[in-house]
Amino acid sequence: MRLDKFLSHHGVGSRKDVKALVKKKVITVNGNTVTKADMKLNPETDTVMVQDEVIHFEPYVYIMLNKPAGVVSSTQDKDRTVIDIVSGFEHYDLHPVGRLDKDTEGLLILTNDGQFTHDVLSPKKHVNKTYFAKIDGIVSDETVKQFQHGVTLDDGYHTMPGLLTIMNVNSAEQTSEVELIIQEGKFHQVKRMFEAVGMKVTYLKRIKMGNLALDATLSTGDYKKLSPEEIKCVRN
Incomplete structure (x- = not known):
C-alpha cells in the first residue's frame, strides 16, 4: 500500500x-x-x-450509534442519514449493519467490514436482535404464543419464531410495553408482526444485537468505537 x-x-x-x-x-x-x-x-x-x-494499522472500524428518530439508516439519502451523524471516520467507507426505520431509535452498528455485516444479518447465523416497543393494544399470553410460532405478514411471508416478553400492560389505556427478540430483519418487520395480530407499534427502539447491549451512557445521537470484545458479542 x-x-x-x-x-x-x-x-x-x-x-x-x-x-x-x-x-x-x-x-x-x-x-x-x-x-x-x-x-x-x-x-x-x-x-x-x-x-x-x-499510526496503528486499522483496516476495519466498528461504530455503535444510538440512532435518533428522524434519521435514515442509509449511506445516501435526500434526508439526513446515520452516516451524516458520525464524524471523524470520513476516510472509512462506512455503512449501517442492517436498517432501522426512520422513526425507530436505538442500537445501530456502522462498519466498513462487509463480511461482518453479512454474518450479523444472515438469518442462518441466528444473531438475535432485541427491541423494546410500545404497543397500541393489549399484548396477551396468546400473543406471545402466536409470536413463538411465527406470524404471517401482509405479503404472505411467515416469519421465524419471535420471543415476545410482556413488560407492562395498561388496561385502562389499552396499551402494552414489550420486549421482542427476532433473528430476521425484513422491511418494517416488528411493526408488521404486530399488525398481523391486530395491533400497532407506537414506539420502537433496538436495545441489543447478539449479546451486545446499547451502551447506557450513549445519549440519542451519540456514538463510540467498539472494542474487539464488544465486536465478538454481536455474533453471540
Whole structure:
C-alpha cells in the first residue's frame, strides 16, 4: 500500500497533507525518515510514525450509534442519514449493519467490514436482535404464543419464531410495553408482526444485537468505537 493512501485512510490528512508532512521530515517508516509520499509499505508489518506517534494499522472500524428518530439508516439519502451523524471516520467507507426505520431509535452498528455485516444479518447465523416497543393494544399470553410460532405478514411471508416478553400492560389505556427478540430483519418487520395480530407499534427502539447491549451512557445521537470484545458479542 502507498504511504499517502495508508495515512489518509487512517485520518492523518489528504494526500496533499501527507506530502507536506514528508517535506517537514516528520514521518518515519521503521525508524527511517520518509522522503517520498508514494513509497510502498506493508501496513501489517511496517511501523509508521507521524511526529513521533505510531499510526496503528486499522483496516476495519466498528461504530455503535444510538440512532435518533428522524434519521435514515442509509449511506445516501435526500434526508439526513446515520452516516451524516458520525464524524471523524470520513476516510472509512462506512455503512449501517442492517436498517432501522426512520422513526425507530436505538442500537445501530456502522462498519466498513462487509463480511461482518453479512454474518450479523444472515438469518442462518441466528444473531438475535432485541427491541423494546410500545404497543397500541393489549399484548396477551396468546400473543406471545402466536409470536413463538411465527406470524404471517401482509405479503404472505411467515416469519421465524419471535420471543415476545410482556413488560407492562395498561388496561385502562389499552396499551402494552414489550420486549421482542427476532433473528430476521425484513422491511418494517416488528411493526408488521404486530399488525398481523391486530395491533400497532407506537414506539420502537433496538436495545441489543447478539449479546451486545446499547451502551447506557450513549445519549440519542451519540456514538463510540467498539472494542474487539464488544465486536465478538454481536455474533453471540
